Amino acid sequence: MRVRQFRRGDEAGIRGVMDASFDVDRMPGWTRQEIEVAISRMPADPVGVVVAEDGDEIVGYCAPRFDDLTVHPGHRRRGHGRRLARAAQQLAAEHGLSELALFVPSHLPGSVEFARAIGLHYSSSLWLFRLPAGRAVPGPVLPAGYETYAWPDDIDVEAFVDFANAAWEGHPTPLHLTPDLARLVADLPDFDPDGIRFVARAEAPGVPVAFAKTELRPDDDGRPVGWIGQIGVLPAHRGVGLGRWLLRWGVAYLRGRGAGAVELAVEAANDRALGLYLRNGFEPAVEWPHWVLPVDALIPANV
């Protein structure tokens, strides 16, 4: 039994753990499509992923960037969770994070016991917000002096990544993008350049000051659900209505492509974003509690 870093080719083993866990103790709001989205990004995860092996079999994994630690239901209570948490703590420390954060589903007593046993404590919650199908949302009206455009084919990825990280400045949890991850996502078969919208000052076309990414993802019954991710506005352009414009643009774009409900995730601590979403018809649907552990805290061998 050992824990090691992710390498290409581990995807099938990780999918096996996710599928088996999905059947018995899935996170509310989590769909099979999300499993594929998470796995497709692992090769370029900026923080990294660790896997637990028993012989040649992958029996668990931890992706600290997604606050996700899961052990195959047939391999629990053998110390894999503890070993994965230790390795993930080390990865997080190596990447300059001060804490290891994990989602701990409140409805699963074993998960809460595990979290307590390794020393995690509740910190904050991420919420899945949902805009029900058919709920009226005003159309987007772009503030004067701005113009918009889709993801350009010839984008300078390095410059985009610098801009995106600046646009998320002040977010309660670090949303750090790297050029490798941006390139990997742009090369995925379902990447939709028109689903990404940039806003620029009219006098400086092509120099983005805000953006959002939308995706259409099927739910487990195959119905298309819209997803609005990563709305970001550079600090100097906040407060003029660009976030509202991007949200309403995203809703209109996704509905135009057949989305029923539209979803997004927001940190409970992000007051500015919460108000924006509530005022535009979104409602809280699922709470994902984050528990944290300082990266230098010692995880006890047993209790």
Ligand SMILES: CC(C)(COP(=O)(O)OP(=O)(O)OC[C@H]1O[C@@H](n2cnc3c(N)ncnc32)[C@H](O)[C@@H]1OP(=O)(O)O)[C@@H](O)C(=O)NCCC(=O)NCCS
């Ligand atoms: C939570 C989870 C990751 C634990 O993995 P694991 O490999 O079984 O954990 P470990 O064997 O390392 O257990 C470490 C300690 O946690 C506690 N623990 C783990 N599972 C427990 C359970 N079902 N009931 C009570 N205590 C439990 C025990 O104190 C255990 O030590 P012990 O076995 O010496 O008594 C696993 O059950 C899982 O994948 N659950 C679904 C996904 C999930 O909820 N992830 C969130 C993780 S924070």
